[in-house]
Amino acid sequence: MPFLLDLAWRDLRASGRRLWIFVACLVLGVSLVAAGGGLYRQVADALRHDARLLFGGDVEVESPTPLPADALAWMQARGTVSRVIELRTMLRTEAGRAQLIELLSADAAYPLYGTVALQPAGALAETLAQQDGRWGAAIDASLATRLGLQPGDRIHISDLPLTVRALVVRQPDRSLRADWGAAPVLVAEGALMATGLVQPLSRVEYRYRVRTPDAAPAWRDAFLAAFPALDAEVRSFDERSDRMAEVLGQIGSGLLLIGFSALFIGGLGVFNSVQAYLQGKLTGLATLRALGLRDRRLAAFVLLQIGLLALLASAVGVALGLGLALAGAQLAADKLPVSFLLAGLWQPALVALLFGVLTALAFSLPALGRALSVSPAVLFRGTEGATLTVPRWARQATAGAAVLTLALLVATLPDPRFGLAFVAATAAVLLVLDGATRGLRRVAARLQHHRALPLPLQLALAGLQQPQSPLRTALLSLGSALTLLVACTLVVVTLLRTVNDTVPAQAPALVFYDVQTEQIPLLRETLQASPGLQDVKTAPLVLGRLVAVNGAALRESGDTERDRESRDEHKLSDRSGNFDDVVIDRGAWWPANHRGEPLVAMEDREADELGLQVGDRLRFEILGQPVEAQLAAIYSQRRMQSRLWLEAIFSDGVLDPFITRHVGAAWMPAEQTLDAQDRLAAAAPNIATARTESMLRETRALMGRASGGLSVVAGVCLAASLLVLASVVAASRSRQLYDATVMHALGARHSLLRGVLVWEYVLLASVTAGFALLAGSALATGLLLWRLDMSPAGLYWSGGVTALAVSGLSMALGARYLLSQMRLSPAMLLRSGG
Numbered sequence: 015m016p017f018l019l020d021l022a023w024r025d026l027r028a029s030g031r032r033l034w035i036f037v038a039c040l041v042l043g044v045s046l047v048a049a050g051g052g053l054y055r056q057v058a059d060a061l062r063h064d065a066r067l068l069f070g071g072d073v074e075v076e077s078p079t080p081l082p083a084d085a086l087a088w089m090q091a092r093g094t095v096s097r098v099i100e101l102r103t104m105l106r107t108e109a110g111r112a113q114l115i116e117l118l119s120a121d122a123a124y125p126l127y128g129t130v131a132l133q134p135a136g137a138l139a140e141t142l143a144q145q146d147g148r149w150g151a152a153i154d155a156s157l158a159t160r161l162g163l164q165p166g167d168r169i170h171i172s173d174l175p176l177t178v179r180a181l182v183v184r185q186p187d188r189s190l191r192a193d194w195g196a197a198p199v200l201v202a203e204g205a206l207m208a209t210g211l212v213q214p215l216s217r218v219e220y221r222y223r224v225r226t227p228d229a230a231p232a233w234r235d236a237f238l239a240a241f242p243a244l245d246a247e248v249r250s251f252d253e254r255s256d257r258m259a260e261v262l263g264q265i266g267s268g269l270l271l272i273g274f275s276a277l278f279i280g281g282l283g284v285f286n287s288v289q290a291y292l293q294g295k296l297t298g299l300a301t302l303r304a305l306g307l308r309d310r311r312l313a314a315f316v317l318l319q320i321g322l323l324a325l326l327a328s329a330v331g332v333a334l335g336l337g338l339a340l341a342g343a344q345l346a347a348d349k350l351p352v353s354f355l356l357a358g359l360w361q362p363a364l365v366a367l368l369f370g371v372l373t374a375l376a377f378s379l380p381a382l383g384r385a386l387s388v389s390p391a392v393l394f395r396g397t398e399g400a401t402l403t404v405p406r407w408a409r410q411a412t413a414g415a416a417v418l419t420l421a422l423l424v425a426t427l428p429d430p431r432f433g434l435a436f437v438a439a440t441a442a443v444l445l446v447l448d449g450a451t452r453g454l455r456r457v458a459a460r461l462q463h464h465r466a467l468p469l470p471l472q473l474a475l476a477g478l479q480q481p482q483s484p485l486r487t488a489l490l491s492l493g494s495a496l497t498l499l500v501a502c503t504l505v506v507v508t509l510l511r512t513v514n515d516t517v518p519a520q521a522p523a524l525v526f527y528d529v530q531t532e533q534i535p536l537l538r539e540t541l542q543a544s545p546g547l548q549d550v551k552t553a554p555l556v557l558g559r560l561v562a563v564n565g566a567a568l569r570e571s572g573d574t575e576r577d578r579e580s581r582d583e584h585k586l587s588d589r590s591g592n593f594d595d596v597v598i599d600r601g602a603w604w605p606a607n608h609r610g611e612p613l614v615a616m617e618d619r620e621a622d623e624l625g626l627q628v629g630d631r632l633r634f635e636i637l638g639q640p641v642e643a644q645l646a647a648i649y650s651q652r653r654m655q656s657r658l659w660l661e662a663i664f665s666d667g668v669l670d671p672f673i674t675r676h677v678g679a680a681w682m683p684a685e686q687t688l689d690a691q692d693r694l695a696a697a698a699p700n701i702a703t704a705r706t707e708s709m710l711r712e713t714r715a716l717m718g719r720a721s722g723g724l725s726v727v728a729g730v731c732l733a734a735s736l737l738v739l740a741s742v743v744a745a746s747r748s749r750q751l752y753d754a755t756v757m758h759a760l761g762a763r764h765s766l767l768r769g770v771l772v773w774e775y776v777l778l779a780s781v782t783a784g785f786a787l788l789a790g791s792a793l794a795t796g797l798l799l800w801r802l803d804m805s806p807a808g809l810y811w812s813g814g815v816t817a818l819a820v821s822g823l824s825m826a827l828g829a830r831y832l833l834s835q836m837r838l839s840p841a842m843l844l845r846s847g848g
Contacts, residue, residue, distance in 0.1 A: 019318055033323060036287035036374075040327035041334065042733055043277030044370040048335025049342070050273045051362030054266030054428065056343045059358045067127040069251035070187035071096065071223030072230040075237070077246040078557065078583060080220055085241050092233065093226030096123035099206055100219045102196050102527060102702045104695040105153075106170040107161055112695030114704050115157065116189070116196040117171060117211075119203040126225040128186030130200070134165065141179045142202040149205035150179035154188075157197035172209040172699040176201065195704070211700055217528055217557070217675070238577070242569065245559065247581045263428030270427055271436050272498070277369060278440065279494050281377040288320065288378045292385035299385060313386055320378045321371065328370025332363045338726075365426050369419065376415035383408020443789075447493065454781060470769030475777070493785045496820060500790025500813040501797070508798055508806045513713050522679035523687045526694075527555075527702040529676040537678060540697045544686045552678040556586045556669050558636035560662075563624060565631065579624060584661035586636070587677075588669055596663070601628040601647030604665050612643035613665040620661050621648045634662075636672045643668060650803070779825035783817040790817070 066072060075081065075089070089095050099119040106112045120130075122139055130138050132152060142150045151171075153163060158181050163169070167178045182188075185198060192198060212218055226233050230250035237248055292299070303312060336359055383404045424433035461467065462475035529537055529552060538550055561568055561580050568580035589603070596617075604613045614632060626632075630645045643664060651659060682690065684707045691703045791806075791813055798804045 032291050033287055035283050036291070036323060037327040037330075039280030039283035039287070040277075040324060040370050040374060041331040043273070043280035043373065044328045044331025044366050045335040045338065046273035046276045047270065047369055048273075048332045048362055048366035049338035050266070050269030050335075051365055051426075052336045052339030052359050053342045054269060055358045055362050056339060056356075058263075058266065058428075064128075064186075065254070066225075066251050067125075067186045069223075069254055070098070070221075071126045071251065072226050073224045073233050073237070073248065073250050075222040075224070075246050075248050077220045077222070077244075078218065081222060081244075081246065085244060086222070088237070088240055089222060089224055092228065092236075093224040094123055094126060096126050096223045096225075097121055097203075098124060098221040098223065099203060099212070100221060101206075101211060101217065103171060103209070103211055104699055104702060105157075105161075105199060106692075106695050106699070107163065108168050110692050110696065111161055112692045112703070113157065113161055114196045114702055115153075115171075115199045116192070117206060117209075118198050118200050119206040120200045121203060125186050126223055130182060130186070131184035132180035133183050134180060136180060138200070139202075142200060142205070144202070144204065145177075149174070149176050149202060149208065151176040151205070152180045152182050152200040153178055154185070154192065154197040154199065155181045155183055156192075157199070160197075170699070171199070171201075172211050174205065174209045176205065195709075196702075216700075245581065247578070247583070267427045267429045267432035271432060273366075274369070274423060274436065275494065275498065277373050281373045284374055285377040285381055289381035289384070292316070292381055295385070313382065316382050316386070317375075320374060320382070324371045324374035325367075328367045328374075331370060332366050335366060336363060365422075368422065372415055372419045372422070376412060376419055379408050379412040379415060380404050383411075443494070447785075450785065468769075471773045493782050493789075496782060496786030496817050497789040497793065499820060500786050500817050501794040503816045504791060504794035504806050504809060504813045505798060507809050507812045508794070508804050511809065512804055513710055521706050522551075523682045523684055523706050524680040524690060525704045525706070526552075526678040526680075527704075529678055529698075529701050531674060531676065533698055533701065534676060534678075536698055537694070537701065540694050541680050541682075541690055543693060544680075544682050544690045546683040546686050548681040550678065550680045552676045553587050553590060554669055554673040555675055555677045556636060556672045557583050558586050558634045558641070558672075559583060560620075560624075560632060561635045561640075562633035563626065563630055565633075568624075576624065579620075584620070584634075585659070586634070586662045586664060586669060587660050588664050588666050590666060596649040596651060596660075598647050598649050601645070604646055608665050609667075612641070612668040613646040614643040614668075615647035615649050615663045616645060617659075617661050618648050618650045621645075636669075639672070641668065775825040779818075779821045782825075783814075783821040786817040786821070787814050 061068065072093070075085075081089075086095070097119075098121075101117050103115060103117050104112050105115045120138060120142060124130075124138070130152070132138065132141060133155070138152065141152055144150075151169065153169075158164070158178070163178055165178055165180055169176050169178060182198070182200065185200075188198060189195070206212065224233065230252055234248050234250045299312065299316075339359070339362075386405070386408075420437055423436070424430050427433040458475040462472045464472070467475075526537065534552055537552070541547055541550055559580060559582065568576040571577065596615075598615070599618055601615070603615070614634075616626065616632075620626075626645055626648070628645055628648065632643055632645055634641045634643070646665075649663070680690070687705045687707060691705060694701060694703055787810075791810055794813070795806055798806055
């Protein structure tokens, strides 16, 4: 073995430069696998490590009213309790600017985990305390930047003036959606009460967070058992952590699958590169065999070379990928208040390294077995007529390496279902591509003798039918990369259209919350001052709970999920003024003039969690009163266009006895919304207002970062595909030049031969672009309709332009290279022995 290792290394140093495509393909594929795995592992470990910090405690009890004294005493006896009062309202500056905020009270125990970093630094309690008759506030740093606020400035919340004492640089339990919705503002509980916003029917959330040495699930279950009739939602940090881990696992699986796709594409380049490399070493292999080197040692010699090069290339790919992962984590650090951990990076690094080596082996073994079947007789006859076959042991070894790679793939992904789906999809794509290749060759065979076609095109069609034609490899490598590129293009363009055109045109420019019934005239009067006002709609908003289904109480069902659902507070409304325009999936709306028994429609997520069916009898509890209704329909939200996310919509009149506040929406030009928001905040400070344009601005920024990431991924996949194409062109160069020389010797002109070559690559570009357009459009359409409820209708041309442009450019480069090498001389036939 030391002798073989030394021999393999010496030979590799002397002739290994011809394997540069092998190295480049592995580096690109492994780098994406390492980048996706490293980024997922950093975020997952950070969230798991800081789960309590993000949640704010071990357990949280949320209630619309203060908890009873006995419940609070029970909690305090079993842990440290921090009460946070939370409500959405408007903040106004001295200049009259208004902004939707999340007002939070912070007591002496807040936060239970972590610390609040302030600028200037100081104790949170002292910062928020009343000084010289005025309360202090600590505002979110991003909000301060948006409004141009600095410590010492004065702000107003409702009718209460406050002084900005500090900016919150880091808040451990800051919502991940704060930049999209309402940024947090911290005040003392006394200041929050002094605003006058806490009224008997105000939409206020009392969050009691508990830090306990006991297991969080056991504490939660004991609390529910001690106070079964309490209308409060109880959640533990591990529940939220599990949900976040589930979502993150799906995202991480998607990232890793993209990397595996690039590695699979690169594997084709590995195969072509190794095959071309070994084709040039057939004489040397035959010589070693003639000198007595047995097949096993000869195979070990070549495998050592492949293994050494694969290990080095994979190590470089791992280093590049981890660098990308660290850069991505650095960008995410601005949005996630967690500390990223580097200790867990060894696992994705090792996995990526293993995948690189296994991929190199799986794609090299067929070429290796074929090369090792060379006979010493070629030393006398030459390698041109040598008959090479793939032996049985090479096929078995290839199958074993492929099975091991796929098993590792399924075991590595956070969600194994993604791995199984990827394996099934890859097999389906290979079958489709094989069928497409066969079908195209049959079509070419039928068309090649058509008299209406020019002679160069006929000859090009004949060339596509040859076993050495790059048709199959071009479809498999470039077609796969272009499919991903087309899908990314369609998704990004559709999202941009939705954000820039569809949502601004259809969604309201302003959305209002907590409008008291008596404030509706004031709301309309204030908005009338906007000259571009088009419409104003209001709808009642009532909070209630679903407590029974078909006469069976959810809390008595013995089902934990149903018990939790009965404690979950739902947003209820009717169809009057409903501007979310929900979509009915099951059942149907009741007639507009319905005056019969109470009917209700429920959101699909809530209905499916409880297994509800159209026709079920539901009992709700609203302000302590039972309300029964028949389930007439189940609807879904319009996702990005939804603003209320109502859980249930009742027929007219059912909610009238409980209506005290409303929500609303206004349609007007975007440039007028800021003034309208400021005027409304001055006239009615309790009305919370959100501007669609501000949310779209954050969405566009997020999409910009996502588009950049997709561009990098698509670029790497495309680079790997182009390397595969380069290996195919290099491998087929000698064959094409030999065929062209034969035809030239028989009288064919240079112009005809060049035309044949051009037509062949035009056909390859057209077929590859067509396949990528169909497959990529189908992939993007399924993703957009299934996950985002959007349609790319009218935008498929963008995918077509992308596929044709990239495919045409790639094939043009290959054709240009071959044309530059076309130096035809009949003497070449005599020298080659052909």
